[in-house]
Amino acid sequence: MDVKIVDLVKDYGKFRALDHLSFQISKGMFGLLGPNGAGKTTLMRIITTLLPVTNGQVIIGGVDLMRDPGFVRKNLGYIPQDFGFYKSLNAYELLDYVGSMKGLSRKERRHQITTLLEQVNLTRDAKRRVGSYSGGMKQRLGIAQALLGNPQLIVVDEPTAGLDPEERIRFRNLLTHLSGQRTVILSTHIVADIEASCSAVAVLNRGQLIFSGTPDALVQQAKDRVWQLEVEPGEYSQIENTFKVTSSRAMNGRLQMRLVADENPLGRSTPIEAGLEEGYMAVMAGVGNEAAHA
Ligand SMILES: Nc1ncnc2c1ncn2[C@@H]1O[C@H](COP(=O)(O)OP(=O)(O)O)[C@@H](O)[C@H]1O
Ligand SMILES: [Mg+2]
Known part of the structure; x- marks a missing residue:
């Protein structure tokens, strides 16, 4: 699913966090790179319909996000920078809750949760409290909840903070695997996170787009x-x-x-x-x- 960003502006009061951004994102893995404060999370939260824009347009799968946010929510999975997980739930309960929020039936939920837990390698820990999970396990659970309902667009914000090197590689490989049939937008300030995996990259700095193209073109x-x-x-x-x-x-x-x-x-x-x-x-x-x- 393609994402088209057209002359996008976001102001927080008098502060301009996104300054007339225009670029396009196609199928595969897309890296959004920029230092802290660049506006990455702001852009991710706009794409996920959590934050209203000041001006401009975001068109997802041909649909204007402002006109039909419901369409976007149905087709989107979001892995936020900070999880506000319900720590006392176990992984199964948490996925069941998110699945029902996404409008999946009980039967669909049961089927999808079993498959997803396998896919992110959490089947054995599905009955453990999420509060006791390691950073890597939480990230994998984050992927699983984002994949409920089989969305065609997945947005991942700064995913590797708090992961050890082995977990980072595993997480990256899983995302690459997912981006085969989908659009995955991966925001990060760590160049190595996008090095191996992305087919296209944009660089943001202080709310402005300063590069957009292939990783080779960035080199x-x-x-x-x-x-x-x-x-x-x-x-x-x-x-x-x-x-x-x-x-x-x-x-x-x-x-x-x-x-x-x-x-x-x-x-x-x-x-x-x-x-x-x-x-x-x-x-x-x-x-x-x-x-x-x-
Ligand atoms: N709710 C908010 N109110 C005011 N300023 C904000 C708010 N959220 C973010 N900002 C500011 O907008 C800029 C971009 O922030 P953010 O999108 O979080 O950047 P990044 O994710 O790239 O670090 C920063 O200068 C930040 O301080
Ligand atoms: Mg951020």
């Missing part, structure tokens, strides 16, 4: 601007203050750093291939702006 934003530089530990802080450093590691008592810069830093750096992280840094720094909406 291209840093083309010929990524350098490797070896420095003495004493030089580190000066260099960090002067250049955009994307990574550094200790090597034989020296530091090997990756930097984003237009010119060869200190005249003794080696050009290297850009990665997604550097493409993101380049658009955040406003480098290569003319091409950012290609």
Whole structure:
């Protein structure tokens, strides 16, 4: 199901949280990337009909969200940033409750819940209180509740906070699997979360769209601007203050750093291939702006 965002504006009082956004989201996994405060959660909550817009349009599956929010709710699953789970319920009871809110019959609920618990690997823990779940289990339960009713659009807000690396990978794989037949919108401030999985990416900063395109096109934003530089530990802080450093590691008592810069830093750096992280840094720094909406 396609999502079309047209000249969208959201104000909280005098503060403009979304500033004339226009872009389109198609089937597959879509990454919405941006630092804290960029407006990601605001946009997710608008798409899920929880928050009214100030101006502009959101068209989901050809239907204007403002005209028919009921249609959107029926076709949408939402995995919010913070779960307000009823901690005293067990997973089965919770899914049964959400399913009835979505208008599923008792029989449909029983059937879907059994399948979904299998799918997210929670069958064995279905009778345990949700309050005793680990972060990863809660996220998987979050996926299961979002999938009730088999929605064609799934919105996931900052999913990997509080997950250990193994859980993060498992969660990411599950989302990739889901995005096969559906549209999955994944918002995150962690570039690695979208690295492997997304077919398209948008970058938000302070409510503005500063990039939209494929992950490869985002990498291209840093083309010929990524350098490797070896420095003495004493030089580190000066260099960090002067250049955009994307990574550094200790090597034989020296530091090997990756930097984003237009010119060869200190005249003794080696050009290297850009990665997604550097493409993101380049658009955040406003480098290569003319091409950012290609
Ligand atoms: N209910 C609100 N009232 C006023 N300002 C808000 C409200 N919710 C969010 N904001 C502000 O809007 C901006 C975007 O917030 P948010 O959408 O949560 O960004 P993100 O999810 O990218 O971190 C932030 O500056 C935040 O402080
Ligand atoms: Mg957020």
